Amino acid sequence: MLQRTSYLTTNYDKPECWALSLYESTGGYTQAKRVLTSMTKEQVIDEAKKANVRGRGGAGFPMGLKWSFMRPHATKPSYLVLNADEGEPGTHKDRTIMELNPHSVVEGCIIACFAIGAHVAYIYVRDELHLSKARLWGAIEEAKKKGYIGLAPFGVDYEVQVHVHTGAGAYICGEETALLNSLEGKRGEPRLKPPFPAQVGAFGCPTTVNNLETIAIVPTVMALGGEAFSKLSGLHAFNDGGVRLYGVNGHVKTPGVIELACGPTLNELIFDVGGGVLGDRKILCAIPGGSSTPILLPSETINAPDPAHPMHAFHGKSVFDVPLGVDTARHMGTMLGTCCVTVLAEGTCPVLAMHNLMQFYRHESCGQCTPCREGGSWLLRTVDRILDGHGTMEDVNNLSDIASNMMGNTICAFGEGTAMPALGFIGKFREHFEAYVRGERRRADARLTVA
Amino acid sequence: MPTFKLDDREITFNPGETIIAAARTAGQEIPHYCWHPGLSVAANCRMCLVEIEPAPGQRAMMLDVLDWDATLGDYVPRRKPKLQPSCQIVVTEGMVVRSNSSPHVTEARKSVQEFLLLNHPVDCPICDQAGECKLQDYWMEHGQFGKRMHDEPVHKPKAVEFGPTIVYDAERCVMCTRCIRFMDEVAKDPVLEMRERGNLNEIMVAPGRELTGHYTFMVDHVCPVGALTTKDFRFKSRVWFLKTHDSICQGCATGCNTHLDVDPRENSAYRLRPRENMAVNKFWMCDEGMMTYRATSEGRTVDHLVSGQVVTSDTALKEVQARFGGTPPNEIGILLSSQASLEDNWALLELARTHIGTKHVFFTGAANGYADDILIHADKNSNRNGVKLLAPHAKDLHELIQSVAGGVVTRLIVLANDADDAAVAAKLAGRLDTTIYLSSASNPFVSEGRGIVFPICGWAEASGTYINQHGTAQVAKKALEPRGSARPGWEVISKIAAALGFTTGWTKLKEVRGKLPVTMSTTVAE
Numbered sequence: 001m002l003q004r005t006s007y008l009t010t011n012y013d014k015p016e017c018w019a020l021s022l023y024e025s026t027g028g029y030t031q032a033k034r035v036l037t038s039m040t041k042e043q044v045i046d047e048a049k050k051a052n053v054r055g056r057g058g059a060g061f062p063m064g065l066k067w068s069f070m071r072p073h074a075t076k077p078s079y080l081v082l083n084a085d086e087g088e089p090g091t092h093k094d095r096t097i098m099e100l101n102p103h104s105v106v107e108g109c110i111i112a113c114f115a116i117g118a119h120v121a122y123i124y125v126r127d128e129l130h131l132s133k134a135r136l137w138g139a140i141e142e143a144k145k146k147g148y149i150g151l152a153p154f155g156v157d158y159e160v161q162v163h164v165h166t167g168a169g170a171y172i173c174g175e176e177t178a179l180l181n182s183l184e185g186k187r188g189e190p191r192l193k194p195p196f197p198a199q200v201g202a203f204g205c206p207t208t209v210n211n212l213e214t215i216a217i218v219p220t221v222m223a224l225g226g227e228a229f230s231k232l233s234g235l236h237a238f239n240d241g242g243v244r245l246y247g248v249n250g251h252v253k254t255p256g257v258i259e260l261a262c263g264p265t266l267n268e269l270i271f272d273v274g275g276g277v278l279g280d281r282k283i284l285c286a287i288p289g290g291s292s293t294p295i296l297l298p299s300e301t302i303n304a305p306d307p308a309h310p311m312h313a314f315h316g317k318s319v320f321d322v323p324l325g326v327d328t329a330r331h332m333g334t335m336l337g338t339c340c341v342t343v344l345a346e347g348t349c350p351v352l353a354m355h356n357l358m359q360f361y362r363h364e365s366c367g368q369c370t371p372c373r374e375g376g377s378w379l380l381r382t383v384d385r386i387l388d389g390h391g392t393m394e395d396v397n398n399l400s401d402i403a404s405n406m407m408g409n410t411i412c413a414f415g416e417g418t419a420m421p422a423l424g425f426i427g428k429f430r431e432h433f434e435a436y437v438r439g440e441r442r443r444a445d446a447r448l449t450v451a
Numbered sequence: 452m453p454t455f456k457l458d459d460r461e462i463t464f465n466p467g468e469t470i471i472a473a474a475r476t477a478g479q480e481i482p483h484y485c486w487h488p489g490l491s492v493a494a495n496c497r498m499c500l501v502e503i504e505p506a507p508g509q510r511a512m513m514l515d516v517l518d519w520d521a522t523l524g525d526y527v528p529r530r531k532p533k534l535q536p537s538c539q540i541v542v543t544e545g546m547v548v549r550s551n552s553s554p555h556v557t558e559a560r561k562s563v564q565e566f567l568l569l570n571h572p573v574d575c576p577i578c579d580q581a582g583e584c585k586l587q588d589y590w591m592e593h594g595q596f597g598k599r600m601h602d603e604p605v606h607k608p609k610a611v612e613f614g615p616t617i618v619y620d621a622e623r624c625v626m627c628t629r630c631i632r633f634m635d636e637v638a639k640d641p642v643l644e645m646r647e648r649g650n651l652n653e654i655m656v657a658p659g660r661e662l663t664g665h666y667t668f669m670v671d672h673v674c675p676v677g678a679l680t681t682k683d684f685r686f687k688s689r690v691w692f693l694k695t696h697d698s699i700c701q702g703c704a705t706g707c708n709t710h711l712d713v714d715p716r717e718n719s720a721y722r723l724r725p726r727e728n729m730a731v732n733k734f735w736m737c738d739e740g741m742m743t744y745r746a747t748s749e750g751r752t753v754d755h756l757v758s759g760q761v762v763t764s765d766t767a768l769k770e771v772q773a774r775f776g777g778t779p780p781n782e783i784g785i786l787l788s789s790q791a792s793l794e795d796n797w798a799l800l801e802l803a804r805t806h807i808g809t810k811h812v813f814f815t816g817a818a819n820g821y822a823d824d825i826l827i828h829a830d831k832n833s834n835r836n837g838v839k840l841l842a843p844h845a846k847d848l849h850e851l852i853q854s855v856a857g858g859v860v861t862r863l864i865v866l867a868n869d870a871d872d873a874a875v876a877a878k879l880a881g882r883l884d885t886t887i888y889l890s891s892a893s894n895p896f897v898s899e900g901r902g903i904v905f906p907i908c909g910w911a912e913a914s915g916t917y918i919n920q921h922g923t924a925q926v927a928k929k930a931l932e933p934r935g936s937a938r939p940g941w942e943v944i945s946k947i948a949a950a951l952g953f954t955t956g957w958t959k960l961k962e963v964r965g966k967l968p969v970t971m972s973t974t975v976a977e
Contacts, residue, residue: 170648187645192494193538331596333515367626367645367652369495374566377650381602397519398599400526404516405562408533416514427517427526 002268003261005232005243006222006255008213009284012100018135020142023103026197029148031222032110036156044115048218050226052233052241056093057083057174057211058290058337059413060326062239064226066208066339069198070116077203079123080113081183081197084212085167087126088290091307092344094212098125098255101216102139108215109162111222112151116208118182119159123212124179127169136164151258171364175412176209178366189368213245234263234324238310246324247340251281251348251450263323266296269341270320278450281345285428286320288329288363289337291357292417294424296320296334304331316413334424351432354425355383356448361418372415375406379422386436387443396433399426455546463558470537470548471499481550482560482589484567484675485627486538489734490636493538495630496567500534500559504547531555560593568594570604570650572622580677582690586625596770605650613643614662616681616738621653624678631652637735637825638666647973654678665827667739672736683742688714688721696930699917701790701910702740703820704830706919707732709929711744711911718932720744720911728896731919737827747911752893753935756904764936768950770903774885775862775951780808784860787845788867789816789832792915793924794963795889795907795940796834798955799866800841801966802944806953811860814838815867828920833910836918840968864947865889866940887947889940905947906937913939914960915916916967926967932945 010026011017023029035044049064055243072079082105086094097105109121125133140162143149149160165183167173173182177191179201201207219241221229230241235414240262249255252274266286270277279284285295300319312329314322319332329336344353358380367373379402385391403426410416425431435441452463457474464473471481472488484496504509512533517526525859532555537548550556567586575581607621628645631654635641642662646655649841656662662670671681693712700707701724708728713720723744725736762770775783785803787796803809816838820831838845854860886902893910907913912933918924933939941963946954957963 015787034631121657172648186824190490362649365649367647367649369567370497370563370625373626373652374569377605378566378600381600385602394599397521400517400519404518404529404531405559405566407516408512408514409559409563411494411497419516423515423517430526 002264002272003232003234005261007139007243007259008097008101008104008216009259012096017100018102018137018139020103020146023101027223028103028219029107029143029146031219032107032148033154034113035111035222036154036158041115044111044222047222047226048115050230051221052226052230052236052239053217053221054240054326055211055212056213056217056244056338058088058292058335060240060336063210065215066096066198066210067112067116069196070118070206070208071198073206077120078116078118079202079205079207080109080116080118080215081176081180081202081207082109082121082123082212082215083174083176083179083209084125084129085125085171085179086129086212086338087169087171087174088292088338089289089357091247091290091338091340092249093247093257093338093340095129095132096245097213098129099135101133102135103143103210104216104219106143106149106162108218110149110160111218112208113160113217114158117391118208119161121160121162122183122202123162123164124167124173124183125164126174127167133164133166140164157311170366171360172366172412172414175414178412179209180207187366189366190414192411206368217244218244232261233325234261234323235328238325238327238355240325240327244339246273247338248343249340250286250343251278251345252276252343253278263325263328265323266320266341267318269324270343274341274343277343277345279345281347281450283320284344284346284348284350287342288324288332288334288346288420289339289341291342291360291421292413293329293335293337294331294333294420295350295428296367296387297428299300300332302332306355320392326347335420345450348448348450350425350429350439351387351436352381352443352446352448354422354429355380355387356426357421358383358418361414365414367417369411369415371406372411372418373407375402375415376418378402379418386433386447389436389439389442391433391437393434393437396426396430396437399433453544455542455548456545457548458550458552464542468542470501470540470542471544472538474537474543474550479550481537481735482593483538484585485489485629486671486736487629487632490629490632490673493632494536496625497536498560498563499537500556500563501540502532502536502549502553503535503540503939504549524872534559535711540646557593560589561596564589564594565596565599567625568598568680569600570622572604572623574623578623578677579680579685579690580623580674584677585675607651607653613656613670613679614667615664615738616667618680618682620678620680623676624652624654625676626652626654627675628654629673629675630679633669633673634662634666638642638664638669639825640664640666643670665739665821665823666735666825668738668741669725673734682969684722684786685885692716693721694930696911697926697928698930699833699919699925699927700736700740700743701746701917701927702737702743702831702835703828704825704832704835704920705732705828706833706917706923706925707736707740707826708925709736709740711747711912713930717948718934720747720931731921731923732826732927735826737825739827741857744911747894747909747931748934750893751909751934751937752906753892753937754904754906755936758901759882762948763948764905767903769948771887771950774903775887781811782859782861783807783809784811784813784851784854784863785809786851786863786865786867787812787814787838789814789835789838790851791834791866791940792910792913792917792927793834793837793841793967793969794913794960795866795944796838796841797967798941798957798963799889802948802953802955806955807947807951811854812842812845813848813854814842814845814849815851830920833919834917835922836920836922837916840918843971861885863887865893867892889943891937905943906914906935907940907943908933908937912937916964916969918969 254275
């Protein structure tokens with residue numbers, strides 16, 4: 001059952017919903033004030049841990065745990081950095097928060113800064129999101145005027161400054177260490193880890209990098225209390241707590257973003273939120289959370305006959321009928337990612353879909369390390385040849401080889417982000433690739449749209 | 452010392468060392484392109500990936516990949532361990548590392564090698580790096596496969612002039628960033644950077660700049676492939692025709708350890724390269740130093756001259772007898788050279804003190820010049836400390852000129868190799884009745900044509916010892932056969948001694964070296 005909630009989205013459909021007055025009329029900034037005036041940072045981190053907020057950026061790392069890694073440095077300041085470089089194909093959730101509820105971000109920044117001992121928060125916004133930046137700047141201005149951020153927020157001697165930093169339109173800058181390099185004015189290339197940002201982050205100082213949605217939900221966590229927040233989720237038992245934004249796009253009738261308690265199934269998202277597949281076609285496959293997550297087919301089922309297996313309750317069920325969470329998705333052989341589901345309808349071409357994604361990854365690879373720089377481009381050129389009808393069976397065989405050799409051999413997760421969808425498409429749709437090689441299909445007939 | 456296990460070997464390491472560095476010290480190379488022991492870690496080539504056994508109680512991180520099984524007609528899922536870059540991972544006690552013994556590592560190396568060659572032009576026949584190229588070496592070791600990509604490779608700028616000394620070929624480049632890091636970290640001039648993304652990446656010089664300075668040649672030497680070449684060596688020789696000899700740079704008092712590459716077929720030098728010595732020059736050298744190889748062939752003195760006329764060795768020696776015979780010993784002076792080897796200086800000093808019996812010992816050398824705090828020393832003499840050690844009370848040039856002007860010294864035996872020395876000697880030449888001049892280089896004194904000139908071997912033609920700024924005695928080995936009539940200075944001095952009626956008792960290098968007041972392990976205080 002879908003459980004709609006309205007914490008982040010409560011004002012989404014109201015006029016001028018981004019204004020401070022509206023935000024405050026629904027309890028805005030009361031949590032920041034309460035935290036700063038009556039709580040210790042340990043108490044805040046404790047609540048954050050209890051809330052089981054899994055990072056909303058795709059990796060699903062527990063937010064409270066990440067905050068607890070921050071140790072004050074003897075001479076250096078600490079920083080909070082928000083990753084709003086939302087650029088993954090099929091992902092469009094953070095943008096709605098920035099545009100429609102920017103004050104939740106600012107309030108979240110105040111609380112998170114306090115929790116990790118930072119006085120400055122940088123919001124790294126993807127360059128193309130001009131409205132998002134304008135709304136954030138507006139919100140920061142309003143909050144400053146009211147004295148909610150600045151030298152002494154709410155009269156408390158704990159300075160909090162929030163800055164918006166514009167990216168330059170590179171997908172790789174969504175990788176947290178590439179983001180930090182970009183923030184520092186350097187070339188947007190991922191750094192070697194360790195050291196992790198909590199030790200050496202922005203400008204060489206201890207830094208927490210959180211997804212923007214992760215921080216935006218923080219005021220809700222504090223308002224409800226960590227445990228109560230976590231229990232809103234259908235996956236509380238999987239330590240995957242609370243509510244989050246889900247998105248549906250692709251070949252569905254009503255694409256969009258919706259706030260739900262964690263744990264809807266793919267079928268619920270596609271049919272209840274998305275209104276079903278365009279032209280009432282069958283589902284070819286779904287990308288569960290952004291283009292880097294391996295595709296799922298409706299015919300796939302959960303195989304967990306062992307009663308001790310955490311997924312045993314779903315044994316034999318279609319993966320489209322299993323609650324979608326960070327850990328459950330992992331057991332399905334994919335990733336939850338940003339949980340913006342992209343649906344491909346039957347009749348569209350998975351080879352063309354893979355070609356589309358590979359174009360993206362080839363274009364966005366920073367080129368720092370060998371397997372990603374060369375492998376991504378090789379994948380694209382191979383698929384391109386296959387689509388053009390010049391491919392051979394050797395080319396088809398090469399695809400899984402190239403992707404397998406990129407897997408895990410790169411500096412950052414971009415390599416896996418390219419290899420995983422490639423392996424997904426070639427592993428699950430090989431016969432489509434072979435059809436092009438055998439000349440049974442032509443590129444001119446391939447479609448990615450439902451007429 | 453703590454140990455770790457690499458394949459089947461137990462290897463000791465210094466705490467804080469990376470796997471690749473510890474393995475290198477132990478004599479086991481882990482293949483790599485981007486790692487350089489003198490530069491920061493980039494970990495971008497991914498050639499040095501190794502498998503590290505998880506610590507007890509921890510599970511290895513596994514990755515899901517697919518293999519196509521042609522007989523099954525289906526994909527077979529496979530799990531492989533996540534490999535780690537050995538240039539980045541710091542060794543810990545008891546760590547178990549698999550390099551050559553892991554099939555996953557073998558597979559990864561082969562694939563990295565394949566990725567790197569994907570868009571490489573494979574223009575080895577016209578590439579200067581061929582024969583000393585990591586891409587070639589590792590392809591023989593880890594590749595030996597045919598090309599699987601049949602598309603046109605990516606084309607990028609070729610023969611880009613980075614500056615007056617360096618040419619860049621972006622198609623050959625493997626983007627290891629060693630050149631960028633060298634200019635940034637060692638040369639302290641971050642003039643190189645990378646532009647574009649993905650496989651369109653290329654190295655560039657900062658806008659408005661050229662690759663200039665005193666360390667531009669080094670970018671060629673840190674480049675593991677043929678992307679960066681020096682204009683000086685470009686298209687001059689194939690490296691397999693060259694024979695490498697250990698030498699010492701004569702450019703300044705730093706005494707950088709070098710490799711001198713010579714073509715034995717034509718007895719000429721082609722290149723001077725840095726040789727690793729952590730105590731002296733680490734892995735580096737300056738441009739000026741590397742260009743000194745030219746002095747082995749250019750501007751040489753190769754004939755005996757008497758009053759400007761080319762003569763035989765015998766004639767020259769007879770002239771010595773004629774002009775020096777009967778001179779009171781105390782009227783003879785000798786001029787030592789801060790640029791000549793310890794052997795030559797010692798021989799001349801021995802002749803003066805033991806045989807002739809004069810106390811007029813002077814020394815000279817090149818004037819001070821440019822210095823930095825990287826390698827280049829202001830003292831442009833390779834052996835000033837050597838002369839100081841042999842003759843601590845030798846008088847300087849000013850006193851020599853006074854002695855000559857006052858008629859105290861009427862005969863002079865001069866050892867000099869450098870034009871600066873020669874200019875000094877030229878000043879004196881007009882005032883001296885007779886001078887014996889031992890030189891490897893042509894200079895104003897030689898052309899003045901007043902004295903007796905004996906051509907001697909330059910630093911590349913005879914083994915010689917030089918004491919650098921820190922008092923370290925180092926040997927430049929013989930790399931070339933002497934040109935023309937040149938012979939080692941100490942040998943010529945022995946003959947001059949004989950002409951003057953003395954028997955020196957040395958005829959071999961070993962005999963001279965055995966009498967030197969230093970051994971190669973000697974460090975002499977400055």
